Amino acid sequence: MPDADEYWIYEDMITRKAKVHRGNCPHCNHGTGRGHGRDERVNRWLGRYGSEDEARSARIRVPVLENCRVCMC
Numbered sequence: 001m002p003d004a005d006e007y008w009i010y011e012d013m014i015t016r017k018a019k020v021h022r023g024n025c026p027h028c029n030h031g032t033g034r035g036h037g038r039d040e041r042v043n044r045w046l047g048r049y050g051s052e053d054e055a056r057s058a059r060i061r062v063p064v065l066e067n068c069r070v071c072m073c
Contacts, residue, residue, distance in 0.1 A: 006048045007055035008022075008028050010027070010033070010046075011043065012042070016063060017062055017064040019065075019067065019068045020056065021072065023047075046060070
């Protein structure tokens, strides 16, 4: 069973932003997203990270890293 205290990053090359999510966020769904079949060449999930700090130190391809407004407020 996935851990509720895990963190994931969703990286979106179109918007040039990445967002940190908790694993149990409905937008994250433990790194599987919402199932809309986005192209992984331009959008991808990174993780499973054991802490928010670990997620924030991940190497991303975009210039902006934000918190998810649903699960990280």
